[in-house]
Amino acid sequence: MTVQLYARDVGTGTPLVLLHAFPLSSAMWLAQREGLAARFRVITPDLRGFGGSLLGPEDPSIDVMADDVARLFQRIGVRRAVVGGLSMGGYVAMALCRRHPGLVLGAVLAGTRATADSGPVREARLRQAERLEGEEGVQVLVDDVLPNLVGPTTLQRRALVYGRVRGLVQATPPQAAAWAQRAMAGRADSFGTLRGLKVPALVMVGDEDVLATEEEARAMVEALPNAELLVIPRAGHLSAVEQPDLFNQAVAEFAAALARTSH
Template sequence: MTVTLRFQDSGEGIPLVLLHAFPLSARMWANQRAALSDTCRVITPDLRGFGASPAGDGEPSLEAMADDLYQLLDRLDLGSVVLGGLSMGGYVAMAFLRKYPHRVAALVLADTKAAADTPQIRENRHKLAHEVTETATINAVYDRVLPTLLGRSTRDHRPEVVSEVRDIVGDATPAGVAWAAQAMAARPDSRDVLAKANVPALVIVGDEDQIVTVADTEAMADALPKVTMARLMAAGHLSAMEDPRAFNAAVRDFVGSLI
């Protein structure tokens, strides 16, 4: 069963849907909504179980999240959109592309990868889900996930970003974290899906990303037929928050090329 997503909608023009990272919410896109709304219509949903969107039930899967997004696009009477996602948001974007390719006019994939999880990463996700469920807290997120989300430059020189990220993560619930962690662990390899995506694509990576390497990103870009790649030199995994000026410039140029 689908979940009715809460979302924010700013600007006019080409619809750009941005899907947030784990374990954040659409709050992470505040800078993009402000900076890009003069270029396009920026739509930022809270994925199920995060922000203001209710948690779903059933077997955890990214396909369920993709179905939620499909329902949202129908509610907004949107045909095809520029679909973007960072980290988990990128995984959901690829799941959406697999199921509903006719609704994707272009892709923006940031700090994410097309390959399925390794056995070790999959095991770590299940451990995280178990721990937050057993403790009924997200303390494990603060201990295991939060330290890897930001690059060295941000941790050393941008305390306001560190504080904002921690604040957004603090809104996450154990149920939402557990469900999403298991959904990500179950995701398939998506390189075959990208290879068939005959649409323009922008791939972005923070050079200090500890979770998705530049090599991971290059492998994903190699699978895409029509790709532009942007590498942000002083940003980590949350590149849209860590270097919003460079991130927004790359997206603005990309969307402008579609007109």
């Protein structure tokens, strides 16, 4: 059984495929669909098990998630796209660059890292997966993951944004979250992929991000042959949700430059 990803698909122009963070869904890209659809075809899939996409029987794997996205390209008639991913979406975007490089016109990697998990991080993910499978609900995500998704500025000054993120976390299907944690725990280092990337990349990180740090973002930029770094002020892990205008402006400039050179 191959999973068909549910995707929101708005606007026209150069395709921009945005892959969501854990443990959210494509609903997190609302400000990107609204802000970028006037200039680009904005495609925001729900990764397998999240939002409107089924989980399927496959073993947990970031590569499986990347192959799902490649099949989506084919289904909706997209030959090449600027592919952006935030956090877990960044892991999937890097796997797509490795497994299906011909689909990628440029890469936007936000709030993500190219290293594999350290032992303690991997163990924490697997513990969470077991709790998610054993308990009826996602309280472990609300307790352990939600506090690090947004920065202190958002907590103090953007109550509506925090409330929205909290609602998205609470809506996560527990089985999907467990599957995704196992997939992330098993992922390999992606620095080889970055070093071999033939297309330009934009790496973004929130200056208040404690999950994917500016240091890790700089290491990615150093590995990439053609990349720029943007540090987004007063944003934590979910820069696209916390500072959508800055995020959208950077992505629009990056994608527009690619569109000019690819014709």
